[in-house]
Amino acid sequence: MFEFEFMRLAFLAGAVVGVLAPVVGFFLVQRQLSLIGDGIGHVAFAGVALGYLIGVSPVWTALLAAVVGAVVIEWLRARRKAAGDQALAIVFYTGIAGGVVLISAAGALNANLFSYLFGSILTVTRTDLTRIALLGLGSLLLIAVLLRSLLAVAIDEEGARVSGLPVPILNGAVSFLAALTIGISMRIVGILLIAALMVLPVIAAQRVAWSLRSTMGLSVVVGLSSVLAGLTISYYANLPPGGTIVLTATGFFLVAASFEALRARV
Amino acid sequence: MPLALELAGVDFAYPHGPPVLRRVDLRVEAGEFLAIAGPNGGGKTTLLRLALGLEQPTHGAVRLFGELADRFRERPRLGYLAQRSQLGVQAPATVREVVAAGRAPLRPFGRLDRADREAIDEAVERVGLAGLASRPLTRLSGGQQQRAFIAKALVAGPRLLALDEPTAGVDVSAQEALAELLGELHGELGVTILYVSHEFGAIEHVVERLVLVRERIVYDGPTSSLPGLWHDPSHVHV
Numbered sequence: 035m036f037e038f039e040f041m042r043l044a045f046l047a048g049a050v051v052g053v054l055a056p057v058v059g060f061f062l063v064q065r066q067l068s069l070i071g072d073g074i075g076h077v078a079f080a081g082v083a084l085g086y087l088i089g090v091s092p093v094w095t096a097l098l099a100a101v102v103g104a105v106v107i108e109w110l111r112a113r114r115k116a117a118g119d120q121a122l123a124i125v126f127y128t129g130i131a132g133g134v135v136l137i138s139a140a141g142a143l144n145a146n147l148f149s150y151l152f153g154s155i156l157t158v159t160r161t162d163l164t165r166i167a168l169l170g171l172g173s174l175l176l177i178a179v180l181l182r183s184l185l186a187v188a189i190d191e192e193g194a195r196v197s198g199l200p201v202p203i204l205n206g207a208v209s210f211l212a213a214l215t216i217g218i219s220m221r222i223v224g225i226l227l228i229a230a231l232m233v234l235p236v237i238a239a240q241r242v243a244w245s246l247r248s249t250m251g252l253s254v255v256v257g258l259s260s261v262l263a264g265l266t267i268s269y270y271a272n273l274p275p276g277g278t279i280v281l282t283a284t285g286f287f288l289v290a291a292s293f294e295a296l297r298a299r300v
Numbered sequence: 301m302p303l304a305l306e307l308a309g310v311d312f313a314y315p316h317g318p319p320v321l322r323r324v325d326l327r328v329e330a331g332e333f334l335a336i337a338g339p340n341g342g343g344k345t346t347l348l349r350l351a352l353g354l355e356q357p358t359h360g361a362v363r364l365f366g367e368l369a370d371r372f373r374e375r376p377r378l379g380y381l382a383q384r385s386q387l388g389v390q391a392p393a394t395v396r397e398v399v400a401a402g403r404a405p406l407r408p409f410g411r412l413d414r415a416d417r418e419a420i421d422e423a424v425e426r427v428g429l430a431g432l433a434s435r436p437l438t439r440l441s442g443g444q445q446q447r448a449f450i451a452k453a454l455v456a457g458p459r460l461l462a463l464d465e466p467t468a469g470v471d472v473s474a475q476e477a478l479a480e481l482l483g484e485l486h487g488e489l490g491v492t493i494l495y496v497s498h499e500f501g502a503i504e505h506v507v508e509r510l511v512l513v514r515e516r517i518v519y520d521g522p523t524s525s526l527p528g529l530w531h532d533p534s535h536v537h538v
Binding site for chain 2: 060063064066179180182183185186188189190192193194195196197198199236239240243244245246247249
């Protein structure tokens with residue numbers, strides 16, 4: 035399958051997404067914000083629709099909308115205007131409703147929209163790959179720099195606040211990174227399924243891991259394996275890669291949960 | 301030398317709520333071991349949150365080492381064990397990883413260096429968890445988990461150690477061991493300790509001064525002079 039350039043591009047882009055999504059997802063899961071990716075994803079859908087309507091590349095409008103959605107969710111949470119789940123619900127439903135209205139207005143209910151929602155291995159261009167690589171590696175670099183502080187907030191947010199860490203900024207950085215991840219992953223996994231790739235590898239890994247470090251490492255292994263295996267299945271079975279990738283990640287979760295149950299019995 | 305903590309004429313109420321604290325005056329010298337007790341809802345946790353700059357008084361002033369509490373510049377030197385302190389993460393964090401989190405405020409970016417690693421080893425050893433440093437907290441007892449969080453609060457070399465209900469959910473022997481540990485830390489490090497609890501029986505023999513709070517400070521002195529009935533703070537009445 036690697037004789038086709040579109041498969042080489044899809045695998046390279048997928049490798050970046052497979053590493054980045056679980057790393058960002060690790061912090062979302064620890065903050066019990068596993069569903070934030072869904073909320074931001076639905077705003078990104080409105081962004082795709084806006085792109086069609088105004089004739090701008092939907093990739094960029096989706097990225098912008100995702101960042102705006104993340105900022106709004108954090109603002110609602112930080113100002114205690116709404117509880118975490120309520121803030122998510124407001125953004126989630128507004129995003130999907132806005133997207134439906136805009137996509138109808140643009141007359142763009144077609145197969146191309148489907149590829150944004152569920153991913154497509156045929157649509158990754160060299161330009162996409164460059165954008166995914168630059169933004170993905172930039173995001174990973176930012177996480178590496180902030181890792182100590184992000185872990186400190188995840189372990190004890192109140193303690194971090196007392197000792198002077200800029201907790202709202204660090205929480206905002208995680209939401210911003212989630213938005214970036216969704217924006218750059220939608221060509222591979224799709225807007226509606228990328229949140230799963232951020233969460234499933236982490237909750238699979240923490241069932242068998244023995245430390246935070248090993249949880250993060252195993253999450254990356256599961257995320258990367260899911261993307262590469264999912265893309266392969268997608269190619270041979272002619273299925274949307276978002277679905278095959280996420281189902282593979284679900285398979286890893288079931289294996290990890292079984293292992294955990296077995297270990298508890300021994 | 302400035303006072304470690306000073307509350308002057310402090311009133312506090314949450315928005316649209318009744319008064320929680322009224323006319324509270326409190327002066328704590330650097331190096332004191334102070335227990336703050338009182339009935340549930342009496343305002344002792346609020347008093348601690350005011351002391352740490354997490355809440356703003358509606359009237360009066362709160363100072364930490366001479367600076368207004370909310371503008372205190374040496375925040376990394378405040379060790380804090382929150383009420384019902386539990387692991388924030390769902391993943392299996394080890395003792396060492398939890399304690400390492402206490403060094404982040406000193407140096408928020410980059411990898412752990414040698415000074416970090418030595419401080420972590422020392423803090424873990426000081427609380428008696430050296431043999432369990434690589435074990436996930438989820439596989440430790442409640443008392444051992446509290447010790448890990450105390451090590452985290454100690455690892456940045458705090459000037460003030462604030463503990464909110466540190467014995468909640470741990471058995472009697474762990475409470476006594478914790479009191480012994482705090483007595484040793486206070487003696488060896490000279491750190492100022494604020495210990496908030498709805499009961500203080502376990503630490504009665506190591507604490508120097510007791511403050512009973514029920515909206516106001518209704519007792520401030522040594523535990524030995526406390527009226528008998530008030531040894532159970534639920535009986536404290538203004």
